[in-house]
Amino acid sequence: xxxxxxxxxxxxxxxxxxxxxxxxxxxxxxxxxxxxxxxxxxxxxxxxxxxxxxxxxxxxxxxxxxxxxxxxxxxxxxxxxxxxxxxxxxxxxxxxxxxxxxxxxxxxxxxxxxxxxxxxxxxxxxxxxxxxxxxxxxxxxxxxxxxxxxxxxxxxxxxxxxxxxxxxxxxxxxxxxxxxxxxxxxxxxxxxxxxxxxxxxxxxxxxxxxxxxxxxxxxxxxxxxxxxxxxxxxxxxxxxxxxxxxxxxxxxxxxxxxxxxxxxxxxxxxxxxxxxxxxxxxxxxxxxxxxxxxxxxxxxxxxxxxxxxxxxxxxxxxxxxxxxxxxxxxxxxxxxxx
Amino acid sequence: xxxxxxxxxxxxxxxxxxxxxxxxxxxxxxxxxxxxxxxxxxxxxxxxxxxxxxxxxxxxxxxxxxxxxxxxxxxxxxxxxxxxxxxxxxxxxxxxxxxxxxxxxxxxxxxxxxxxxxxxxxxxxxxxxxxxxxxxxxxxxxxxxxxxxxxxxxxxxxxxxxxxxxxxxxxxxxxxxxxxxxxxxxxxxxxxxxxxxxxxxxxxxxxxxxxxxxxxxxxxxxxxxxxxxxxxxxxxxxxxxxxxxxxxxxxxxxxxxxxxxxxxxxxxxxxxxxxxxxxxxxxxxxxxxxxxxxxxxxxxxxxxxxxxxxxxxxxxxxxxxxxxxxxxxxxxxxxxxx
Numbered sequence: 001x002x003x004x005x006x007x008x009x010x011x012x013x014x015x016x017x018x019x020x021x022x023x024x025x026x027x028x029x030x031x032x033x034x035x036x037x038x039x040x041x042x043x044x045x046x047x048x049x050x051x052x053x054x055x056x057x058x059x060x061x062x063x064x065x066x067x068x069x070x071x072x073x074x075x076x077x078x079x080x081x082x083x084x085x086x087x088x089x090x091x092x093x094x095x096x097x098x099x100x101x102x103x104x105x106x107x108x109x110x111x112x113x114x115x116x117x118x119x120x121x122x123x124x125x126x127x128x129x130x131x132x133x134x135x136x137x138x139x140x141x142x143x144x145x146x147x148x149x150x151x152x153x154x155x156x157x158x159x160x161x162x163x164x165x166x167x168x169x170x171x172x173x174x175x176x177x178x179x180x181x182x183x184x185x186x187x188x189x190x191x192x193x194x195x196x197x198x199x200x201x202x203x204x205x206x207x208x209x210x211x212x213x214x215x216x217x218x219x220x221x222x223x224x225x226x227x228x229x230x231x232x233x234x235x236x237x238x239x240x241x242x243x244x245x246x247x248x249x250x251x252x253x254x255x256x257x258x259x260x261x262x263x264x265x266x267x268x269x270x271x272x273x274x275x276x277x278x279x280x281x282x283x284x285x286x287x288x289x290x291x292x293x294x295x296x297x298x299x300x301x302x303x304x305x306x307x308x309x310x311x312x313x314x315x316x317x318x319x320x321x322x323x324x325x326x327x328x329x330x331x332x333x334x335x336x337x338x
Numbered sequence: 339x340x341x342x343x344x345x346x347x348x349x350x351x352x353x354x355x356x357x358x359x360x361x362x363x364x365x366x367x368x369x370x371x372x373x374x375x376x377x378x379x380x381x382x383x384x385x386x387x388x389x390x391x392x393x394x395x396x397x398x399x400x401x402x403x404x405x406x407x408x409x410x411x412x413x414x415x416x417x418x419x420x421x422x423x424x425x426x427x428x429x430x431x432x433x434x435x436x437x438x439x440x441x442x443x444x445x446x447x448x449x450x451x452x453x454x455x456x457x458x459x460x461x462x463x464x465x466x467x468x469x470x471x472x473x474x475x476x477x478x479x480x481x482x483x484x485x486x487x488x489x490x491x492x493x494x495x496x497x498x499x500x501x502x503x504x505x506x507x508x509x510x511x512x513x514x515x516x517x518x519x520x521x522x523x524x525x526x527x528x529x530x531x532x533x534x535x536x537x538x539x540x541x542x543x544x545x546x547x548x549x550x551x552x553x554x555x556x557x558x559x560x561x562x563x564x565x566x567x568x569x570x571x572x573x574x575x576x577x578x579x580x581x582x583x584x585x586x587x588x589x590x591x592x593x594x595x596x597x598x599x600x601x602x603x604x605x606x607x608x609x610x611x612x613x614x615x616x617x618x619x620x621x622x623x624x625x626x627x628x629x630x631x632x633x634x635x636x637x638x639x640x641x642x643x644x645x646x647x648x649x650x651x652x653x654x655x656x657x658x659x660x661x662x663x664x665x666x667x668x669x670x671x672x673x674x675x676x
Contacts, residue, residue: 052609230605249608260603267568267598270587270616278608 001029001038002079005314006069006099012056017325021054022070022318035107038080041096044314045073045126046321046333047160048228048251070098070317073131075115075122076337083107090114093125098317100337110285119300127332128306129295132160135281136226137291139248140168142284143277144224148173152224153214155233157198158185160306160332161250164295165226166193167304171294174224177217179233181327188330192305201233207264210236227251231261238268247276307331339367339376340417343652344407344437350394355663359392360408360656373445376418379434382652383411383464384659384671385498386566386589408436408655411469413453413460414675421445428452431463436655438675448623457638465670466644467633470498473619474564475629477586478506480622481615482562486511490562491552493571495536496523498644498670499588502633503564504531505642509632512562515555517571519665526668530643539571545602548574564588569599576606585614645669 003026010023032038050072053064064071074096078086083106086092094112096102104112115125127133136154146152146169154165157178166189169176178189178198189198197217204210214222214236221242227234228251241247269276298304309329311320317335324333341364348361370376388410391402402409412434416424421444424430432450434440442450453463465471474492484490484507492503495516504527507514516527516536527536535555542548552560552574559580565572566589579585607614636642647667649658655673662671 234604251608260605263601263604265598266572266601266604269614270589270618273616273618273621275613275615276607277613278611280611283611 001031002040002101003027004029004099004101006097007314007317008068009054009064009066009070011066013054017051017054017322019318019322024315029101030103032080032082032103035083035105036081037078037083037086037092037104037106037112039074039076039092039094039096039102039104039112040079041074041076041100041102041337043075043123043126043310044096044098044317044335044337045130046311046317046324046329046335047072047132048324050321051325071095072097073126074102075125076102081106086112086114091117091122093130098314098335100314120296123308123310123332123334124299124306126334127160127308128164128299128304129292131281132332133164133295134288134291135250136161136165137168137295138279138281138284138287139226139250140165140172140224141291142287143248143275143279144226144246146172146174146224149175150223151175151177151218151220152226153177153179153218153222153237154226155179155229156327157189157193157195158307158331159228159329161226161228162189163193163306163331164298164304166195167298168294170194171298171303175218175220177214177222179229185330188307192307194303204236205232207232207236207239211239214240221245224248235264238263238265238272238274241268241272241274243272245272245274247274249276249278250281309333311335313337339369340378340439341365342367342437342439344435345652345655346406347392347402347404347408349404351392355389355392355660357656357660362653367439368441370418370420370441373421373443374419375416375421375424375430375442375444375450377412377414377430377432377434377440377442377450378417379412379414379438379440379675381413381461381464381648382434382436382655382673382675383468384649384655384662384667384673385410385470386662388659389663409433410435411464412440413463414440419444424450424452429455429460431468436652436673438652458634461646461648461670461672461674462637462644464672465498465646466502466637466642467630469619470670471502471633472626472629473588474499474503475506475633476617476619476622476625477564477588478503478510478562479629480625481586481613481617482564482584484510484512484562487513488561489513489515489556489558490564491515491517491556491560491575492564493517493567494665495527495531495533496645496669497566497667499564499566500527501531501644501669502636502642504533505636506632508532509636509641513556513558515552515560517567523668526645530645532641542574543570545570545574545577549577552578559583562586570602573602576601576603576610576612579606579610579612581610583610583612585612587614587616588619647671649673651675 078090157180186198227249416428495518524536
């Protein structure tokens with residue numbers, strides 16, 4: 001059996017996460033038992049939610065154990081199978097974690113899924129046609145539920161969730177406004193992704209300035225907001241929300257390190273009769289087939305052109321992950337293993 | 339025609355509201371025109387939402403104009419009518435404002451409604467069987483939508499909204515926990531209103547202490563919260579919310595004077611996948627008949643025993659109102675005019 005390199009969570013961060021929280025470990029892959037499948041990972045997914053799982057405190061997912069493989073989504077190819085439904089050469093998506101190989105009990109429902117790479121590149125099953133895409137779909141379709149002509153706003157617009165959100169909202173006739181960091185990302189958001197406008201938060205580093213930029217980009221106000229970030233951007237968006245605005249809350253990356261970020265004026269929820277809902281897409285598996293079908297069609301038709309940031313090799317994962325938390329990635333952050 | 343004493347909003351508060359914002363004015367009631375009805379007010383309603391309307395800034399209702407009668411709900415008796423549907427002696431509920439008499443154009447839909455005082459005292463149409471009661475009903479039934487056995491929490495539990503909320507939630511098999519100020523109110527909430535527990539916020543003046551009290555009163559966590567107050571109590575409740583808790587937001591009285599009160603940790607909405615919705619009951623007139631029928635039955639059967647704080651005479655209204663904002667009332671705050 002092949003040698004397998006893994007990244008473990010070695011210890012939990014105090015405040016900001018750092019490279020010293022992780023450890024590279026080399027093990028042998030075990031011999032397969034009945035129903036098990038050996039998968040060689042081609043790409044690993046790096047996602048902001050992972051930062052929350054590094055803490056010991058209550059989070060919206062279970063904690064990541066220390067001294068164990070760092071958990072996360074993976075795509076790859078079956079190398080060997082003792083399960084009748086899988087064969088060597090099958091392309092699969094799973095939750096194999098930060099390692100080069102995983103041994104999966106394929107009898108567990110949802111543990112491994114074959115995917116078709118004819119029209120959709122394998123890596124996109126970790127992004128636009130995977131968990132981030134479905135996250136955008138759920139927030140837009142099930143919580144914001146926009147009417148054509150309404151204005152919707154998304155933070156981290158050039159990322160995996162934001163780019164999918166934009167394509168899905170444009171398909172529903174919305175005015176779509178993104179928020180992203182830096183002129184390159186903003187240009188990509190409007191020119192490649194087809195957003196109507198994109199605000200560079202680095203040019204608008206406080207509530208007043210961001211609120212003014214939103215006013216200009218959203219002349220009819222904001223009807224729907226997909227919240228990924230938290231902090232002063234959330235405060236500024238609340239100031240521009242129309243009556244009966246809907247807010248889908250799926251991340252608050254700005255508050256993952258250290259102290260919680262407050263919300264300046266929650267009375268605005270009342271003043272504008274806003275509905276806010278926090279969600280985790282893994283709790284809504286019933287929508288995945290419908291969402292993935294729409295997302296796959298958008299990618300196959302070229303209406304959604306997801307961008308990827310690819311780090312090379314298992315040992316590059318921790319640094320790439322820390323960069324993601326600081327917005328250094330441009331598009332979906334992946335680690336390529338072969 | 340009779341002389342009519344009125345309270346006007348003379349000028350807007352800077353920070354805390356004070357007696358000097360109001361002015362007593364005496365006028366003559368004009369002769370009636372076609373479709374008009376002259377109503378002598380028996381009771382005026384004082385409600386927390388009125389504080390928001392005193393400001394010039396954007397609020398969740400239109401601003402109260404200065405130099406004009408302070409607006410608000412009233413019950414009374416028809417003195418004279420030029421509208422075919424109303425006769426002298428009819429008991430009516432309306433929005434006559436802070437004055438002894440009002441002249442109402444009864445042709446305007448919803449401007450004046452006859453009420454039956456056989457089983458429900460006239461004053462209760464400003465409280466349990468009026469706007470505050472329907473507010474509790476909407477938040478509980480349409481937003482929190484509790485299952486039997488769930489735990490729900492309401493602030494200002496001894497007030498008009500809170501007491502109705504408790505009776506409605508008990509009727510649905512919930513564990514109901516109130517928050518109120520002082521031992522007398524807490525005793526009334528458990529002994530007279532039938533709540534399962536009541537927390538005295540004066541004994542728990544910070545997040546940590548309130549959170550501990552909530553843990554004890556809500557051993558199964560909090561599934562639904564009716565938010566009237568804002569501030570540290572909201573923060574503490576969020577710490578005790580179960581996954582998929584629902585929050586109905588209908589007032590943030592603690593922030594009405596002066597600077598907005600922040601929310602310490604909005605990431606908890608995500609961590610616990612909470613749904614929050616702000617609402618104003620006057621925008622949901624379609625639920626009023628169903629809600630008033632249930633509330634009227636609860637009062638008539640003695641299952642809801644609303645308590646009233648009654649100030650005497652038009653000139654007492656401003657001071658009673660300022661007391662209401664500080665929680666000095668005990669039950670629904672009214673002004674009795676005859």
